[in-house]
Amino acid sequence: MPQRALEVICRKLHEHDYKLTRQRQVILEALMEHTACHLSAEEIYSIVKQRYPDIGLATVYRTLELLAELDILQKMDFDDGRSRYELNDGAVHHHHHLICVKCGRVIEFADDLLETLEAMVSRKTGFQVLDHHLKFYGLCGACRTADEG
Amino acid sequence: MPQRALEVICRKLHEHDYKLTRQRQVILEALMEHTACHLSAEEIYSIVKQRYPDIGLATVYRTLELLAELDILQKMDFDDGRSRYELNDGAVHHHHHLICVKCGRVIEFADDLLETLEAMVSRKTGFQVLDHHLKFYGLCGACRTADEG
DNA sequence: CCGGAATTGCTGCCCTTTCACATTATAGGC
DNA sequence: GCCTATAATGTGAAAGGGCAGCAATTCCGG
Numbered sequence: 001m002p003q004r005a006l007e008v009i010c011r012k013l014h015e016h017d018y019k020l021t022r023q024r025q026v027i028l029e030a031l032m033e034h035t036a037c038h039l040s041a042e043e044i045y046s047i048v049k050q051r052y053p054d055i056g057l058a059t060v061y062r063t064l065e066l067l068a069e070l071d072i073l074q075k076m077d078f079d080d081g082r083s084r085y086e087l088n089d090g091a092v093h094h095h096h097h098l099i100c101v102k103c104g105r106v107i108e109f110a111d112d113l114l115e116t117l118e119a120m121v122s123r124k125t126g127f128q129v130l131d132h133h134l135k136f137y138g139l140c141g142a143c144r145t146a147d148e149g
Numbered sequence: 150m151p152q153r154a155l156e157v158i159c160r161k162l163h164e165h166d167y168k169l170t171r172q173r174q175v176i177l178e179a180l181m182e183h184t185a186c187h188l189s190a191e192e193i194y195s196i197v198k199q200r201y202p203d204i205g206l207a208t209v210y211r212t213l214e215l216l217a218e219l220d221i222l223q224k225m226d227f228d229d230g231r232s233r234y235e236l237n238d239g240a241v242h243h244h245h246h247l248i249c250v251k252c253g254r255v256i257e258f259a260d261d262l263l264e265t266l267e268a269m270v271s272r273k274t275g276f277q278v279l280d281h282h283l284k285f286y287g288l289c290g291a292c293r294t295a296d297e298g
Numbered sequence: 299c300c301g302g303a304a305t306t307g308c309t310g311c312c313c314t315t316t317c318a319c320a321t322t323a324t325a326g327g328c
Numbered sequence: 329g330c331c332t333a334t335a336a337t338g339t340g341a342a343a344g345g346g347c348a349g350c351a352a353t354t355c356c357g358g
Contacts, residue, residue, distance in 0.1 A: 056307040126290035141275030
Protein backbone atom coordinates (compact mmCIF):
# COMPACT_ATOMS: atom_id res chain seq x y z
CA MET A 1 0.00 0.00 0.00
CA PRO A 2 1.76 3.15 -1.19
CA GLN A 3 1.90 6.15 1.11
CA ARG A 4 0.17 8.22 -1.56
CA ALA A 5 -2.94 6.11 -1.04
CA LEU A 6 -3.71 8.07 2.11
CA GLU A 7 -4.07 11.24 0.06
CA VAL A 8 -6.35 9.51 -2.39
CA ILE A 9 -8.58 8.31 0.42
CA CYS A 10 -8.64 11.73 2.04
CA ARG A 11 -9.72 13.26 -1.25
CA LYS A 12 -12.46 10.65 -1.50
CA LEU A 13 -13.72 11.60 1.96
CA HIS A 14 -13.65 15.22 0.97
CA GLU A 15 -15.59 14.60 -2.21
CA HIS A 16 -18.39 13.09 -0.16
CA ASP A 17 -18.43 16.05 2.24
CA TYR A 18 -16.96 14.12 5.10
CA LYS A 19 -14.53 15.93 7.30
CA LEU A 20 -10.99 14.81 7.72
CA THR A 21 -10.60 14.49 11.44
CA ARG A 22 -7.47 13.45 13.25
CA GLN A 23 -9.24 10.31 14.47
CA ARG A 24 -10.07 9.20 10.96
CA GLN A 25 -6.51 9.84 9.85
CA VAL A 26 -5.08 7.80 12.69
CA ILE A 27 -7.45 4.93 11.97
CA LEU A 28 -6.51 4.97 8.30
CA GLU A 29 -2.80 5.03 9.13
CA ALA A 30 -3.24 2.07 11.44
CA LEU A 31 -5.05 0.15 8.72
CA MET A 32 -2.35 0.96 6.18
CA GLU A 33 0.35 -0.26 8.54
CA HIS A 34 -1.48 -3.53 9.10
CA THR A 35 -2.58 -4.70 5.69
CA ALA A 36 -3.39 -8.39 5.25
CA CYS A 37 -4.04 -8.63 8.98
CA HIS A 38 -7.82 -8.87 9.04
CA LEU A 39 -8.07 -6.70 12.14
CA SER A 40 -11.21 -6.59 14.24
CA ALA A 41 -12.69 -3.34 15.49
CA GLU A 42 -11.35 -3.97 18.97
CA GLU A 43 -7.87 -4.67 17.61
CA ILE A 44 -7.91 -1.50 15.56
CA TYR A 45 -9.11 0.36 18.64
CA SER A 46 -6.19 -0.81 20.75
CA ILE A 47 -3.66 0.00 18.03
CA VAL A 48 -5.08 3.46 17.51
CA LYS A 49 -5.32 4.13 21.22
CA GLN A 50 -1.54 3.96 21.56
CA ARG A 51 -1.16 6.89 19.23
CA TYR A 52 -4.31 8.73 20.18
CA PRO A 53 -5.34 7.69 23.70
CA ASP A 54 -8.49 9.80 23.84
CA ILE A 55 -10.23 8.06 20.96
CA GLY A 56 -13.46 6.23 21.71
CA LEU A 57 -14.50 2.79 20.56
CA ALA A 58 -17.69 4.13 19.03
CA THR A 59 -15.65 6.40 16.79
CA VAL A 60 -13.73 3.41 15.52
CA TYR A 61 -16.97 1.62 14.69
CA ARG A 62 -18.44 4.70 13.03
CA THR A 63 -15.29 5.30 10.99
CA LEU A 64 -15.09 1.69 9.85
CA GLU A 65 -18.73 1.79 8.80
CA LEU A 66 -18.09 5.01 6.87
CA LEU A 67 -15.02 3.63 5.12
CA ALA A 68 -16.89 0.49 4.14
CA GLU A 69 -19.69 2.60 2.71
CA LEU A 70 -17.17 4.48 0.57
CA ASP A 71 -15.63 1.20 -0.59
CA ILE A 72 -12.35 2.14 1.01
CA LEU A 73 -12.34 -0.97 3.09
CA GLN A 74 -14.14 -4.24 3.26
CA LYS A 75 -16.01 -5.66 6.21
CA MET A 76 -15.52 -9.39 6.48
CA ASP A 77 -16.75 -12.27 8.56
CA PHE A 78 -14.60 -15.26 9.43
CA ASP A 79 -17.11 -16.87 11.77
CA ASP A 80 -15.28 -15.93 14.93
CA GLY A 81 -18.03 -13.76 16.35
CA ARG A 82 -16.74 -10.38 15.26
CA SER A 83 -16.32 -8.49 12.03
CA ARG A 84 -12.92 -7.96 10.52
CA TYR A 85 -11.73 -5.22 8.22
CA GLU A 86 -9.29 -4.91 5.37
CA LEU A 87 -8.36 -2.00 3.13
CA ASN A 88 -9.34 -2.41 -0.49
CA ASP A 89 -6.50 -2.42 -2.98
CA GLY A 90 -8.47 -0.75 -5.71
CA ALA A 91 -9.22 -3.90 -7.70
CA VAL A 92 -12.82 -4.39 -8.71
CA HIS A 93 -13.00 -7.81 -7.15
CA HIS A 94 -11.33 -9.01 -4.03
CA HIS A 95 -9.25 -12.06 -3.40
CA HIS A 96 -10.76 -15.09 -1.73
CA HIS A 97 -10.05 -16.37 1.76
CA LEU A 98 -8.97 -19.83 2.78
CA ILE A 99 -9.91 -20.58 6.38
CA CYS A 100 -8.19 -23.48 8.09
CA VAL A 101 -10.74 -25.34 10.18
CA LYS A 102 -8.02 -26.70 12.42
CA CYS A 103 -5.73 -23.80 13.29
CA GLY A 104 -8.02 -20.95 12.24
CA ARG A 105 -5.44 -19.30 10.06
CA VAL A 106 -6.77 -17.18 7.20
CA ILE A 107 -4.87 -17.29 3.93
CA GLU A 108 -5.53 -15.12 0.91
CA PHE A 109 -5.93 -16.38 -2.60
CA ALA A 110 -5.31 -13.74 -5.20
CA ASP A 111 -7.02 -15.07 -8.32
CA ASP A 112 -10.63 -14.16 -8.71
CA LEU A 113 -11.86 -16.26 -11.65
CA LEU A 114 -15.57 -16.02 -11.01
CA GLU A 115 -16.50 -14.11 -14.16
CA THR A 116 -17.88 -17.20 -15.85
CA LEU A 117 -19.98 -18.11 -12.85
CA GLU A 118 -21.21 -14.53 -12.44
CA ALA A 119 -22.26 -14.43 -16.07
CA MET A 120 -24.14 -17.68 -15.61
CA VAL A 121 -25.88 -16.37 -12.49
CA SER A 122 -26.98 -13.30 -14.36
CA ARG A 123 -28.18 -15.26 -17.38
CA LYS A 124 -30.11 -17.85 -15.38
CA THR A 125 -31.64 -15.70 -12.68
CA GLY A 126 -31.63 -12.08 -13.86
CA PHE A 127 -29.62 -11.14 -10.80
CA GLN A 128 -27.07 -8.39 -11.43
CA VAL A 129 -23.93 -9.30 -9.55
CA LEU A 130 -22.03 -6.37 -8.05
CA ASP A 131 -19.74 -8.12 -5.62
CA HIS A 132 -19.05 -11.48 -4.06
CA HIS A 133 -17.52 -13.10 -1.02
CA LEU A 134 -15.98 -16.52 -1.37
CA LYS A 135 -14.57 -18.45 1.55
CA PHE A 136 -12.95 -21.87 1.36
CA TYR A 137 -12.87 -24.05 4.46
CA GLY A 138 -10.32 -26.80 4.80
CA LEU A 139 -6.84 -27.69 6.00
CA CYS A 140 -3.84 -25.47 5.44
CA GLY A 141 -0.56 -27.01 4.32
CA ALA A 142 0.88 -27.06 7.84
CA CYS A 143 -2.10 -28.77 9.43
CA ARG A 144 -2.25 -31.24 6.55
CA THR A 145 1.32 -32.42 7.03
CA ALA A 146 0.78 -32.46 10.80
CA ASP A 147 -2.16 -34.79 10.24
CA GLU A 148 -0.16 -37.14 8.05
CA GLY A 149 2.91 -37.23 10.29
CA MET B 150 -37.19 -33.39 1.69
CA PRO B 151 -38.72 -36.85 1.97
CA GLN B 152 -40.33 -37.90 5.23
CA ARG B 153 -37.91 -40.80 5.43
CA ALA B 154 -35.11 -38.29 5.89
CA LEU B 155 -36.12 -37.88 9.52
CA GLU B 156 -35.35 -41.53 10.16
CA VAL B 157 -31.98 -41.21 8.49
CA ILE B 158 -31.10 -38.23 10.66
CA CYS B 159 -32.27 -39.99 13.81
CA ARG B 160 -30.08 -42.93 12.98
CA LYS B 161 -27.16 -40.58 12.47
CA LEU B 162 -27.75 -39.09 15.93
CA HIS B 163 -27.88 -42.57 17.38
CA GLU B 164 -24.65 -43.59 15.72
CA HIS B 165 -22.91 -40.72 17.45
CA ASP B 166 -24.38 -41.67 20.84
CA TYR B 167 -26.68 -38.69 20.98
CA LYS B 168 -30.07 -39.24 22.50
CA LEU B 169 -33.21 -38.72 20.50
CA THR B 170 -35.19 -36.35 22.62
CA ARG B 171 -38.62 -35.02 21.82
CA GLN B 172 -37.17 -31.51 21.57
CA ARG B 173 -34.68 -32.54 18.91
CA GLN B 174 -37.40 -34.30 16.97
CA VAL B 175 -39.65 -31.27 17.04
CA ILE B 176 -36.84 -28.99 15.90
CA LEU B 177 -36.00 -31.32 13.05
CA GLU B 178 -39.64 -31.51 11.99
CA ALA B 179 -39.88 -27.74 11.98
CA LEU B 180 -36.77 -27.50 9.83
CA MET B 181 -38.11 -30.07 7.40
CA GLU B 182 -41.37 -28.19 7.05
CA HIS B 183 -39.53 -24.95 6.30
CA THR B 184 -36.84 -25.81 3.81
CA ALA B 185 -35.37 -23.01 1.71
CA CYS B 186 -36.46 -20.51 4.35
CA HIS B 187 -33.12 -19.64 5.94
CA LEU B 188 -34.66 -19.53 9.40
CA SER B 189 -32.91 -17.85 12.29
CA ALA B 190 -32.63 -19.46 15.71
CA GLU B 191 -35.32 -17.17 17.08
CA GLU B 192 -37.65 -18.00 14.20
CA ILE B 193 -37.13 -21.71 14.71
CA TYR B 194 -37.75 -21.20 18.41
CA SER B 195 -41.10 -19.54 17.84
CA ILE B 196 -42.21 -22.20 15.36
CA VAL B 197 -41.23 -25.01 17.68
CA LYS B 198 -42.79 -23.33 20.68
CA GLN B 199 -46.24 -23.67 19.14
CA ARG B 200 -45.93 -27.42 19.13
CA TYR B 201 -43.85 -27.77 22.28
CA PRO B 202 -44.42 -24.71 24.47
CA ASP B 203 -42.01 -25.74 27.22
CA ILE B 204 -38.92 -25.77 25.03
CA GLY B 205 -36.14 -23.36 25.92
CA LEU B 206 -34.22 -21.11 23.56
CA ALA B 207 -30.91 -22.54 24.75
CA THR B 208 -32.03 -25.98 23.66
CA VAL B 209 -32.71 -24.67 20.18
CA TYR B 210 -29.23 -23.20 20.00
CA ARG B 211 -27.65 -26.36 21.37
CA THR B 212 -29.55 -28.54 18.94
CA LEU B 213 -28.67 -26.38 15.96
CA GLU B 214 -25.02 -26.46 16.94
CA LEU B 215 -25.19 -30.23 17.25
CA LEU B 216 -26.89 -30.67 13.89
CA ALA B 217 -24.34 -28.43 12.22
CA GLU B 218 -21.53 -30.49 13.75
CA LEU B 219 -23.07 -33.65 12.29
CA ASP B 220 -23.39 -31.98 8.89
CA ILE B 221 -27.15 -32.33 9.05
CA LEU B 222 -27.65 -28.63 8.61
CA GLN B 223 -25.64 -25.65 7.61
CA LYS B 224 -25.12 -22.47 9.59
CA MET B 225 -25.13 -19.42 7.37
CA ASP B 226 -24.53 -15.72 7.65
CA PHE B 227 -26.34 -13.17 5.51
CA ASP B 228 -24.94 -10.12 7.29
CA ASP B 229 -28.14 -9.31 9.12
CA GLY B 230 -26.71 -9.78 12.59
CA ARG B 231 -27.89 -13.31 13.25
CA SER B 232 -27.09 -16.78 12.01
CA ARG B 233 -29.47 -18.66 9.74
CA TYR B 234 -29.88 -22.37 9.30
CA GLU B 235 -30.77 -24.69 6.45
CA LEU B 236 -31.00 -28.47 6.28
CA ASN B 237 -28.45 -30.09 4.02
CA ASP B 238 -29.83 -32.02 1.09
CA GLY B 239 -27.09 -34.61 1.08
CA ALA B 240 -25.09 -33.10 -1.76
CA VAL B 241 -21.38 -32.71 -1.12
CA HIS B 242 -21.42 -29.06 -2.03
CA HIS B 243 -24.11 -26.54 -1.34
CA HIS B 244 -25.75 -24.06 -3.63
CA HIS B 245 -24.68 -20.41 -3.60
CA HIS B 246 -26.68 -17.47 -2.32
CA LEU B 247 -27.55 -14.29 -4.14
CA ILE B 248 -28.21 -11.45 -1.72
CA CYS B 249 -30.03 -8.40 -3.03
CA VAL B 250 -28.42 -5.30 -1.54
CA LYS B 251 -31.62 -3.32 -2.04
CA CYS B 252 -34.48 -5.48 -0.78
CA GLY B 253 -32.45 -8.01 1.20
CA ARG B 254 -33.99 -11.01 -0.50
CA VAL B 255 -31.88 -14.16 -0.59
CA ILE B 256 -32.06 -16.27 -3.71
CA GLU B 257 -30.48 -19.67 -4.20
CA PHE B 258 -28.35 -20.65 -7.14
CA ALA B 259 -28.12 -24.37 -7.64
CA ASP B 260 -25.00 -24.86 -9.76
CA ASP B 261 -21.78 -25.26 -7.88
CA LEU B 262 -19.07 -25.08 -10.52
CA LEU B 263 -16.15 -24.34 -8.26
CA GLU B 264 -14.22 -27.55 -8.86
CA THR B 265 -11.76 -25.85 -11.20
CA LEU B 266 -11.11 -23.06 -8.75
CA GLU B 267 -10.78 -25.46 -5.84
CA ALA B 268 -8.24 -27.51 -7.76
CA MET B 269 -6.29 -24.36 -8.50
CA VAL B 270 -6.36 -23.31 -4.84
CA SER B 271 -5.02 -26.68 -3.82
CA ARG B 272 -2.31 -26.68 -6.47
CA LYS B 273 -1.11 -23.15 -5.77
CA THR B 274 -1.30 -23.05 -1.99
CA GLY B 275 -1.35 -26.62 -0.67
CA PHE B 276 -4.64 -25.89 1.06
CA GLN B 277 -7.02 -28.86 1.07
CA VAL B 278 -10.49 -27.53 0.40
CA LEU B 279 -13.28 -29.29 2.29
CA ASP B 280 -16.13 -26.83 1.88
CA HIS B 281 -16.90 -23.35 0.64
CA HIS B 282 -19.36 -20.52 1.07
CA LEU B 283 -20.02 -18.25 -1.86
CA LYS B 284 -22.29 -15.21 -1.66
CA PHE B 285 -23.08 -12.87 -4.50
CA TYR B 286 -24.20 -9.33 -3.72
CA GLY B 287 -26.17 -7.33 -6.24
CA LEU B 288 -29.62 -6.47 -7.50
CA CYS B 289 -32.35 -9.03 -7.92
CA GLY B 290 -34.51 -8.96 -11.04
CA ALA B 291 -37.34 -7.10 -9.35
CA CYS B 292 -35.15 -4.33 -7.93
CA ARG B 293 -33.33 -4.04 -11.24
CA THR B 294 -36.50 -3.34 -13.21
CA ALA B 295 -37.71 -1.03 -10.44
CA ASP B 296 -34.50 0.95 -10.85
CA GLU B 297 -34.88 1.24 -14.59
CA GLY B 298 -38.55 2.18 -14.50
C1' DC C 299 -10.85 34.07 12.81
C1' DC C 300 -16.15 32.80 13.22
C1' DG C 301 -20.16 30.15 13.16
C1' DG C 302 -22.82 26.33 11.90
C1' DA C 303 -22.75 21.73 11.16
C1' DA C 304 -20.48 17.52 11.45
C1' DT C 305 -17.99 14.60 14.56
C1' DT C 306 -16.56 12.75 18.87
C1' DG C 307 -16.57 10.34 23.72
C1' DC C 308 -19.13 8.68 26.92
C1' DT C 309 -22.51 5.89 28.70
C1' DG C 310 -25.64 2.68 28.59
C1' DC C 311 -28.63 -0.27 25.98
C1' DC C 312 -29.98 -3.84 22.52
C1' DC C 313 -29.43 -8.08 20.60
C1' DT C 314 -27.73 -12.62 19.83
C1' DT C 315 -25.62 -16.32 21.85
C1' DT C 316 -23.81 -18.99 25.61
C1' DC C 317 -23.05 -20.44 30.58
C1' DA C 318 -24.09 -22.67 35.09
C1' DC C 319 -26.73 -25.53 37.54
C1' DA C 320 -30.58 -27.87 39.41
C1' DT C 321 -34.06 -30.87 37.36
C1' DT C 322 -35.73 -34.14 34.11
C1' DA C 323 -35.78 -37.54 30.46
C1' DT C 324 -33.48 -41.12 27.69
C1' DA C 325 -31.61 -45.71 26.52
C1' DG C 326 -29.40 -49.96 27.74
C1' DG C 327 -29.07 -53.81 30.97
C1' DC C 328 -31.50 -56.71 33.86
C1' DG D 329 -41.37 -53.49 32.12
C1' DC D 330 -38.35 -51.24 35.56
C1' DC D 331 -33.88 -48.97 37.25
C1' DT D 332 -30.02 -46.30 36.88
C1' DA D 333 -26.21 -43.70 34.91
C1' DT D 334 -25.77 -40.14 32.21
C1' DA D 335 -26.96 -37.00 28.84
C1' DA D 336 -30.07 -33.34 27.92
C1' DT D 337 -33.16 -29.67 29.26
C1' DG D 338 -35.12 -25.09 31.18
C1' DT D 339 -34.30 -21.13 33.52
C1' DG D 340 -32.22 -17.01 34.34
C1' DA D 341 -28.54 -14.39 33.91
C1' DA D 342 -24.57 -12.71 31.79
C1' DA D 343 -21.05 -12.22 28.14
C1' DG D 344 -19.88 -9.78 24.20
C1' DG D 345 -20.16 -7.18 19.88
C1' DG D 346 -22.18 -3.41 18.10
C1' DC D 347 -24.66 0.86 18.16
C1' DA D 348 -27.82 5.07 19.71
C1' DG D 349 -28.40 9.48 22.14
C1' DC D 350 -26.63 13.52 23.74
C1' DA D 351 -23.72 17.21 25.29
C1' DA D 352 -19.26 18.92 24.15
C1' DT D 353 -15.84 19.57 20.81
C1' DT D 354 -13.72 20.14 16.36
C1' DC D 355 -13.50 21.08 11.58
C1' DC D 356 -13.58 24.17 7.54
C1' DG D 357 -15.64 27.57 4.08
C1' DG D 358 -16.16 32.20 4.02
